[in-house]
Amino acid sequence: MPLDIETFDENSDEELRGLTNAEKVVRFLADNNDKAYTPSEIAARVDVKQNSLGTVLSRLEDRDLVRHKGDYWAIGEMESVRRAYDLHRLIDSLNERYGEEDLDDWRAHAAENEPQ
Structure with a gap:
């Protein structure tokens, strides 16, 4: 589906690609x-379906x-969040440069080279 030029111009590359539900949740909790928050509060704030x-x-x-704790959720240790974010950015960068890996190809290769 085409995108109007205003949306194209006003959003970052990351915003145009779309975020996963997990990314939405982590960003929301990190920003706050x-x-x-309770799950229903998180779902309403990040536009994620409550059942997922x-x-x-x-x-x-x-x-x-x-x-x-109990019914409430918060961001985890910020150092863990930063490391995960850095790894995510690195993988995205490598995928852009070299293309995404095919998990089925990896499995087939591993099975071919498995010791007998």
């Missing part, structure tokens, strides 16, 4: 690192990017 937010939050917690 002095507060904790629980999975997103759990996966982010497994990676130490968010933390929670």
